[in-house]
Amino acid sequence: MATFRQGIEAAIPALRRYARALTRNADSADDLVQDTLVRALRSEHLFHGGEIRSWLYTILSNLNRNRLRSLARRPVLSSLEDDDAPDLAGPEAGGRDIERALATLAEEQRDALLLVVLEGLSYREVADVQGVPIGTVMSRLARARVQIKSYLDGERPALRRVK
Amino acid sequence: MIDRERPVSEDELNAYVDGELPADRREAVAAWLADHPEDAATVAAYQAQAESIRARFGAVADEPVPERLKLDRLLRGGGNIGRRWAAMAAAAVIAFAIGGRAGWFAHGAATVNASGFDTFTAEALDAYKLYVVEVRHPVEVPGSERAHMTQWLSKRLGYAQHIPDLESLGLKLVGGRLLPGPTGAAAFYMYEGPSGERYTIYCAKAGAPETALRYKGGERYSAFYWVDDKRAYVVSGPAERDQLEKVAKSIYEQVDKSATRKS
Numbered sequence: 001m002a003t004f005r006q007g008i009e010a011a012i013p014a015l016r017r018y019a020r021a022l023t024r025n026a027d028s029a030d031d032l033v034q035d036t037l038v039r040a041l042r043s044e045h046l047f048h049g050g051e052i053r054s055w056l057y058t059i060l061s062n063l064n065r066n067r068l069r070s071l072a073r074r075p076v077l078s079s080l081e082d083d084d085a086p087d088l089a090g091p092e093a094g095g096r097d098i099e100r101a102l103a104t105l106a107e108e109q110r111d112a113l114l115l116v117v118l119e120g121l122s123y124r125e126v127a128d129v130q131g132v133p134i135g136t137v138m139s140r141l142a143r144a145r146v147q148i149k150s151y152l153d154g155e156r157p158a159l160r161r162v163k
Numbered sequence: 164m165i166d167r168e169r170p171v172s173e174d175e176l177n178a179y180v181d182g183e184l185p186a187d188r189r190e191a192v193a194a195w196l197a198d199h200p201e202d203a204a205t206v207a208a209y210q211a212q213a214e215s216i217r218a219r220f221g222a223v224a225d226e227p228v229p230e231r232l233k234l235d236r237l238l239r240g241g242g243n244i245g246r247r248w249a250a251m252a253a254a255a256v257i258a259f260a261i262g263g264r265a266g267w268f269a270h271g272a273a274t275v276n277a278s279g280f281d282t283f284t285a286e287a288l289d290a291y292k293l294y295v296v297e298v299r300h301p302v303e304v305p306g307s308e309r310a311h312m313t314q315w316l317s318k319r320l321g322y323a324q325h326i327p328d329l330e331s332l333g334l335k336l337v338g339g340r341l342l343p344g345p346t347g348a349a350a351f352y353m354y355e356g357p358s359g360e361r362y363t364i365y366c367a368k369a370g371a372p373e374t375a376l377r378y379k380g381g382e383r384y385s386a387f388y389w390v391d392d393k394r395a396y397v398v399s400g401p402a403e404r405d406q407l408e409k410v411a412k413s414i415y416e417q418v419d420k421s422a423t424r425k426s
Contacts, residue, residue, distance in 0.1 A: 005234055005238075008234065009234050012228050012232055012234075013223075013224040013225070013226070013228065014224055016223050016224065016226070016228070016232070017220055017221065017223040017224040020220050020223045021216065021219070021220040021223075027420075029223075030229060030231070030232060033232055034231060034232055034237070037232060037234065037237055038237060041234070041237060041238060097215070098212070098215040098216055098219055099219065101212075102216070113216075114216065116181055117181070117212070117213035117216050117217065118216050118217060118220055118221070122183065123178075123181070123183050138174045138177060138178070139174075141177050141181075142173050142174060142177050145177065145208075145209050145212060148212050149205075149208050149209070149212070152212075
């Protein structure tokens with residue numbers, strides 16, 4: 001099935017982007033993408049048409065959930081997640097803030113927000129990926145944004161917008 | 164018809180930011196925001212969040228795809244497929260189930276060279292049994308000379324050694340020694356826990372390029388065996404399987420990581 005593989009291949013750059021934002025660690029992100037691809041290639045017979053991209057996002061989100069669970073069971077290993085890049089001042093600092101804010105979100109809220117704002121999926125597509133009604137996607141998004149806003153307002157008073 | 168009076172909900176503010184509103188509600192919300200600076204500030208903050216996220220991660224999609232994620236490579240079944248611990252551990256569980264209660268579990272994934280498994284684990288367990296009881300001279304080079312030992316054993320084995328750090332599991336490196344193995348020189352590292360329990364790593368060149376994870380459980384000791392990148396590893400320790408698996412997993416990940424960095 002050449003088209004099936006082409007569909008997967010075309011999605012790899014976006015999967016890497018999504019995984020990087022989910023894990024905030026380049027190695028963990030590519031591990032996740034690799035596992036996703038392996039799983040997808042093995043499951044070709046389970047794929048009955050539809051959006052290949054959404055299906056891949058679903059696999060990746062599920063694998064990430066497993067990863068987070070196993071990290072939670074082994075707190076010792078989770079410290080590996082934090083050693084990605086040194087803290088920087090200047091323009092980079094804003095990026096670190098958003099990373100920290102994302103880290104405070106509940107998993108399904110983070111997934112939903114990133115799928116919409118980073119991956120450009122529609123609410124309908126996110127609902128398919130997450131297997132929930134659109135209303136649930138919307139409340140996840142709303143809660144994610146409120147949480148990020150209060151994190152950024154609270155943690156970084158110096159950067160709060162006055163206007 | 165724009166309904167300026169209908170209050171705008173939180174969901175609509177979000178949908179406005181994401182371009183998910185139908186045209187008429189979009190206009191209504193825009194009009195609402197013009198009159199409600201607080202909501203307008205919220206929308207601006209949400210848009211700024213989205214922009215920071217895209218600024219932070221957007222460029223990842225423009226990076227060249229690393230070799231290990233190329234489909235050709237994944238489809239060949241070489242490379243990293245099957246190297247991941249979870250997959251290996253799953254295979255080990257299957258091997259365990261098939262193998263039954265005791266003995267060597269050489270019935271797992273088809274790629275395994277059973278004789279390699281037997282030979283290596285027998286050698287490693289012999290060394291384990293011989294040296295863990297040794298009080299005064301369990302090793303040739305003490306753990307305090309890690310750098311020297313790494314250099315020495317890398318040279319003797321003919322490939323770079325990476326001596327795992329197991330401090331996070333409460334295990335201190337006692338040291339290491341050089342041993343004769345079935346395929347030439349073998350490296351042997353010993354670690355010790357707070358109550359004196361000892362774990363060892365036996366590392367030597369293997370015939371097969373890679374195998375699934377194998378487990379042997381005995382009454383007083385147990386071992387995990389795998390081959391990765393043509394190197395066989397046998398991690399031996401006390402009979403408690405879960406603890407040994409934790410140790411083996413940590414070793415696997417560290418060895419895998421150091422190999423990935425080099426390639």
